Amino acid sequence: MLLWLLLLALGPAGVRPDWLSISLQRYAYEGDRVVVRCSGEENDKIKKLMYYKDGSQIDSYSSASSHTISNARPRDSGSYFCKADRTKFFFFTGTEESSSRRLTVQELFPEPSLTVSSLQPIEDTSVTLSCDTRLPSDRAGTQLRYSLFRDGHTVKLKSSSSFWTLALRQEDSGSYWCEAMTASGSVSKRSRQTNVQVHRIPVSGVLLETQPQGGQAVEGKLLVLVCSVAAGTGETTFSWHRVDTRERLGSKSLRSRRSELKIPSVRESHAGEYYCTAQNTGSLIHSEALNITVRIPASHPVLTISAPEARTAIGDTVELQCEDRRAHPPVLYSFYHKNVSLGSISVPSGGRASFSLSLTREHSGNYSCEADNGLGAQRSEEVALHVSEPPPKTRLVNGAHPCEGRVEVERAGRWGTVCDDGWDMKDVAVVCREVGCGAAKHTPAAVLYPPLAEDAQPVFIQVARCNGTEKALAECEQEEIFDCGHDEDAGAVCEDV
Template identity: 60%
Template sequence: MLLWPLLLVLAPVGVQSDWLSIDMPHHAYEGDEVVVRCSEKNNNDIRRLMYYKDGSQISIYQSASSYTISNAEISDGGSYYCMAHIRHAIFASVTEKSSSIQLTVQELFPAPELRVRPSEPTEGTPVNLSCDTQLPLDRSGTELHYSFFRNGHILMGWKSSKFWISEIWKEDLGYYRCEAMTASPSVLRQSQQSYIHVQRIPVSQVSMDTQPPGGQAFDGEMLVLVCSVTEGTGDTTFSWHREDTKESLGMKTQHSQAAELEIPVIRENNTGGYYCTADNSYGPVQSEVVSITMRIPVSQPLLPFSAPGALAFIGDVVELHCEDRRAPPPILYWFYLENIILGNTSVPFGEGASLNLSLTAEHSGNYFCEADNGHGAQCSEVVALDVAARTYPPSKIRLRNCPHRCEGRVEMEKEGRWGTMCDDGWDMKDVAVLCWELGCGAAKHTPAGMLYAPVAEEAQPVFIQVVLCYGTEEAMGECGQVETFDCEPDEDAGAVCE
């Protein structure tokens, strides 16, 4: 009767049994959770449960329990089985072994490849980086996150496998790589490193422009020198120079193809040749020389009248003279009565311009002139002139042989012929009346008429021997006169009025 229990106690260990079974998948992907479950017909009889992989024990449980691989790796692939100590009687147990199941853990996705387009970019141009890998069809919905690195430092981490550099520069060169990983960082793959070489284009076609354009500067105002290049990338150092003095005016380094240098106040001594250079580490390239010339605008011109005071008479001839004494010629002068243009004159030399008017009653009003040398027009102050009718018939008298009508040899007309006047008794009172009648200024001198060459012709008569004026008359016709009796042309009278 004791033989049967003894046989149970001495039963062989590790016998393959259909009573103990193992349940697990044959295939899995990296990062999957794999559950290995061993069971017996009556799990309560399991006193000790052991799990094995490739013949090595990996876990021990005191009762029925499952073994979980929470984050499967390629190395987790292999042959799995379990062994259990099964209680068969109060004092006896047997060890049973399950059948083996082969687990294959597949790569979820291969290591990504970093693609750079273009592979050798030029400074200032965009670059596209892509981190390319492939999920299996049955896991195509798996969410991946991507990261991009340069020289070991992260540039971006995001869901997108694309990274765009809008402008790449020389300092951006280096070793780039990318990473792809699942949303929960259980599976991660890195690409190989790729070296990105950034090409720099040397500067070329350097030119210098000015503001205002054409190298034309206004005295006392700002001048801007603009240095630019047609090609050239990266940091460019711009410098400005004056050619005649070899003076360096300034330097700027910036990420651009143009730079400006301001000269706040330009003066006449700043005229000369200027140029600029540009250098982006391949050596300076020089622009052509630009000549800076000074533009001096006209100042307010002067408008003096040849008429005495602000009163003139109908029939008088007055001279309007407009002059700017600052700006260089050529200058265009305009003459106005109120807002009516009387005339204009372009003067190539610095003498001003004149306009003679034979006065009528319509010439009363306000006069002004305008000067313009192409750099801005200026108007003179307004001068008023009142033109009145004479209360006595004007004498036909004039001063000859002088550029100014208020100076010269005295001549008068009788019966359609012009003759001269003898200087007997000729004094400042006589000249004062003459100046008044001619519409000139105050009397200044009584020179000899022969000073105003050429002298009177022999055939030209001498009409008056002596003029007797008190100086208060308005015309020579009101003065006493003695007809000639003994006078030659070399005794002709002369007069100088203001």
């Protein structure tokens, strides 16, 4: 009886296949965490637990434990079962085997494909690259990150966007591929390589222009030489040259269809012909030559006045001359008296301009002139002009003092005498006032002041009818001479002041 019980306890393995069971999900996606769990009625009696896939042992444990596939792959698909060695009776052990379960690991997303909007784009034009794949509907919320590569180097790092818009250069030609990866990094797949060949357009239509336009530079101002191309892509090397000296003024390389060379302060010596060149391939393209003229702005002009020592008298005519020797013509000269404009004169050849004045007492004061050739007006320093009363046209000669003597008057640069016909104290009073002496005292005959006037000296006035209030003898009513000799010349005596 005892032997029968012992044989029963130590019976062959698998007598109770339901004692050991396996737990395993039927379906999973690549990248998932899958747990294969085997257990029995009395797990503490398990001495060794072994897991199998498709008949081959994949893992073993010394006690009851689960087998974990941390990052499932399609290759993990297959039939799983487990075996357990357990204590059956005292120190006797037996082996139990579970039933099998099938695991199918599905692809989370297919290998992406890289789509390029143009496989032979023109340099610097926009090219769109798209990394395309798809997720199953029940995993549509899975976040994927995308990267772009060229010839083994990363072009764009991981981002949630699956497309990129790039302005490719000729040196960006090469093999491109993209990678799609889950946010956790558990699943990543690359596309096949796509070859992209970027084409460069040679430069053409090279043009040299200036700022200011038309090659019109101004001395002391900024001049910009602008070199541009009508067509051309990629990095272009621009150079600027002067024709007469064969000098290269400068060179710049940049990814642009225009470039500037600045001359901060233009000098007169910068005038001449210039051209520029452009190159982005093997050929060098020249622009046409452009003539640069340098206009010299007006400087401070010089004002001169024709009157000696700038002093003159009422009735005189003076000439104001304004001169700027360097100003680029044409020049507009303007004249000012006490900052009030007298008039303007345009001189096509520059140089100088003159302005005439017939003087009155009001013309005394400071004068200036202005030169303007369209590049900014410049004012001269002020010059003072003193306009005095005209010198007397009457004088007393041969007297004992300057306020006594024979009366003489001036006409056209000649001095002549006055006849004593009708000569009275009113006439003498006017003479005394005109010559700057005191009150009239006497009307003597001129013979009292020898010698007599020479025969060649004319007699200008026969009769002077003054009322005594005139400022000068010339203001009095007069009769011209007809029969008066020098023995009848008039004299005058005034207070000597």
